[in-house]
Amino acid sequence: MTNKIPDRASDAMMRRMPAYYRQLRDLEALGFIDLSSKDLARRMHLTDSQIRHDFNAFGGFGRRGRGYNVALLRRSIGDILDINRPHDIIIIGAGNVGKALAQYKGFAESGFQLKAIFDTNPELIGKKISGVKVLNVTTLSKYLAKAPTDIAIICTPADKAQALVAPLVAGGVKGIWNFAALDITAPPEVIVSNVHLTDSLMMLTFRMHEKEVLEQNKSWVSADVESKP
Amino acid sequence: MTNKIPDRASDAMMRRMPAYYRQLRDLEALGFIDLSSKDLARRMHLTDSQIRHDFNAFGGFGRRGRGYNVALLRRSIGDILDINRPHDIIIIGAGNVGKALAQYKGFAESGFQLKAIFDTNPELIGKKISGVKVLNVTTLSKYLAKAPTDIAIICTPADKAQALVAPLVAGGVKGIWNFAALDITAPPEVIVSNVHLTDSLMMLTFRMHEKEVLEQNKSWVSADVESKP
Incomplete structure (x- = not known):
């Protein structure tokens, strides 16, 4: 009880x-029953102590000398991530990105169930993508009133994204995953994740020439505990 | 010279x-000339000292008492990210995800130039997506020998992804961005970024019920310096 409790988990840990x-x-799925933190560390390319540290933050899960029970640990982490129950999702914007996400099979496997897709294009409205109907975005508020939805994925052009936040929040959406090329903001009780695809390429090119950069910067200092072995 | 130089930048900083x-x-673009680390911090929702710390890791950039010159700082960070020069990219797999990425405009704006798309589907080969020709994947090695390419984006089915690594690496590709639903591995000199779209949704649901979790876990401890104010 005397430990400092942070306001939120660090991004790195999360x-x-x-x-x-x-x-x-x-x-x-492969039939493993028990696992040591060492084995898990090796598989995850992390350190033993990093894993114990992460898990201790959530109250442990380990049994002294016996390591972790795989099924129990999977379930406990599922509880923390809140994915041991299904979540309904909707996609707004049935362009290239929206369509690709609608057809992505991994979401359903993890309990994320696509319930509706919204667009403004009359040629798309009424059609189905991956078996899910495309609805007119003007019906969004009415839809949310009838079908409470946890998560909305925004895949609209940049200039349409922010205007969607108010009806989504009013409709009870708690999390927004935004692929539009402009950061959106929402009230603090709603979680927004703004995606920047180009950032991933920039991080790749950074890593690709990182050694050169490090050699040029002898004054480099460790930026956080993550970089320590 | 006495500072400890880490092997790599931390993920959080990167x-x-x-x-x-x-x-x-x-x-x-808005015409800003100078900027204090405080201003930048406010805009980025970071702390002043976090920003100075990040920049110091790369040798500074600040001028005592005058803050940062915006254009110079942008250029310096561009150098670190290695995006002040163009990078050629290819996409392998012209399914939903590959198509969506091929049509994404943000890459070209940051100097990532899509030069070719590869697929196995005879109906796609020879066609163009976003003005870029779809080539037969059997010609990949020949293509790379003629057109040196930094970065490959893999958007194939999971069971086809790993087999692409050898020809890509032999062809001189230095970075691989993998959207296939299976982690791929490559020799240490090649940077691989495995994308897991579902992870982002899991992080969203975690954040959505994070306060509950924190209240249930009074033994929570700070996981890294990022979570400190």
Whole structure:
């Protein structure tokens, strides 16, 4: 009770949680029963102590000397990620990105159920993508009133994205995944994840010439504990 | 010279670099000349000291008492990210995801030039997507020998992805962005970024019920310096 409780989990740690979950799901499917933190660390290219540290933040899960029970640990991390129950999702914008996400099979496997797609294009409205109907975006508020939805994925042009936040929030959406090429903002109780596809390419080119950069900058200092072995 | 130089930049810090770059590019376009780290921090929802810390890792950029010159800082971070020069990219797999990425406009704006798309589907081969020709994947090695390419984006089915690594690496590709639903591995000199779209949804649902989790786990401890104010 005397430990400092942060307002939120660090981004770095939070990024590792879904990776733990995937790894454990795979191991469970392969029939693994028990696992040491060392084994898990090796598979995840992390350190033993990093894994114990992450799990301790959520109260442990380990049994002294016996490591982790794979199924229990998978379930516990699923609880933390809140994916042991299904989540309804909607996609707004049935362009290239919206269509690709609508057809992505991995979401349903993890309990993310696409219930509706919204667009303004009369040629798309009424048609189906991956078995899900495309609805007129003017019916969004009416839809949300009838079908409470946790998560909305915005795939519209940049100039249409922010205007969608108010009806989504009023309709009870709690999380927004935004692929539009412009950061959107929402009230603090709604979680927004703004995607920047180009950032990933920039991080790739950075990593591709990182050694050169490091050699040029001898004054480099460790930026956070993640970079320590 | 006595500072400990880490082997690689932390993921958390590296994730911030493209965001700095985008912010500075926007500010430069708006005509900003100088900027204090405080101003930049406010715009980026980071702390002043976090920004100075990140920049110091690359040798500074600041002028005592005058803050940062926006254009210079944008250029310096562009150098670090290695995006002040163009990079050729190819996409392998012209399904939904490959098509969506081929049509994404943001890449060209940042100097990532799509030069070719590869697929196995005879109905697609010879056609164009976003003005770029779809080639037969059997010609991949021949293509790379003639047209050296930095970056390959893999958008194939999961079971086809790993087999592409050998010809890509032999062809001189230095970075692979993998959207196939299976982690691929490559020799250490080649950077691989495995994308897991479902992870982003899991992180969203985690954040959506994070307060509950934190209240249930009074033993929570700070996972890294990022979570400190």
